[in-house]
Amino acid sequence: CSAVKAISSSTSMSALPEVGELFEETGFYQSIRLFDEPPLFTKQSAFQRIEVVRSPYYGKVLVLDGVLQLTEKDANAYNEMMAHLPMFQHRSPQRVLVIGGGDGYVLSEVLKHESVLSVDHVDLDVEVIETCRKFFSWGDAWKDPRVTLHIADGAEFVRNAPTGYYDVIVQDSSDPWGWDESGNMVELPSKVLYAREHFENLHRILGQDGILNIQAETLQIPSDFAGATEWRQTLLDVGFSSSRYGSILISSYPTGQIGFLMSEKKPDLSTSPRDIQQRFAALKMVGKSTSYYHPRLQVGAFDLPYWAEQQMYGD
Ligand code: SAM
Known part of the structure; x- marks a missing residue:
């Protein structure tokens, strides 16, 4: 996650043969190295390179195009905050849309709420x-009868969705930009999910008390936080009455922090x-608590x- 130059390399570490291979995500600001024992899975899909590696500390790790996802x-x-903040903020979320989040974790958290009729x-x-x-x-979430899975571009789906339909939308997308091998900035498939037209459509398809939560990068990398500040302004411009940047501690993401x-x-x-x-207590009662x-x-x-407050909201 976050706008870093990412390099996934499965390089043999002869000095540490008992640990195995090495996954490395290198950023302009910092790198993360995870020992892998050895890569569990690698596949090039039509859109991205998918890898699952294993780290003794972090367990299994999902990597897309060399960028650590979870x-x-x-x-x-990350996933509890992305899901529960808007779900609890809404009085009775019944119709939910999850965009991105192909790992299924946000989906599984949204489904904990009994008010949900369809996702x-x-x-x-x-x-x-x-x-x-x-x-x-958490890969069983799609078996829930309330879920309909659509394999499509999120921006296209939202463009064609009915006006005023959803109570909550969670956009758990990968980064909109990244860097190629030569260090040039490249636009990634999720770029469309941060365009003004898409924000307008998200606003249109939400009900009158609808709530949107989108992945908004780290506040610790200046270009990322500048991006988040611009997105907030655009969200207000397209009609949202309020848009607030929330923060999550997460050590495996560059800078140890991510926002929404x-x-x-x-x-x-x-x-x-x-x-x-009361609603949180009710979740706990039925064994659907959070950590x-x-x-x-x-x-x-x-x-x-x-x-950060001053930069995001002014004085
Ligand atoms: N939590 C992670 C993070 O912050 O890096 C994101 C996880 S999730 C795996 C990201 C998902 O976004 C992927 O499954 C990817 O396929 C999906 N995605 C990227 N671009 C998309 C688009 N235009 N429409 C729908 N899904 C998209």
């Missing part, structure tokens, strides 16, 4: 879904803190360092 150890942080899940790449079904424990933009059409219609507590998300983060996740 690890078994800390995927709970449309749209991802570009069926090969990511098949890989994650095989390698990750939660945007609401009518923030005054959102759930009260007391109702959120990172809890109701205090519904507010606390949006507390940013002072400089």
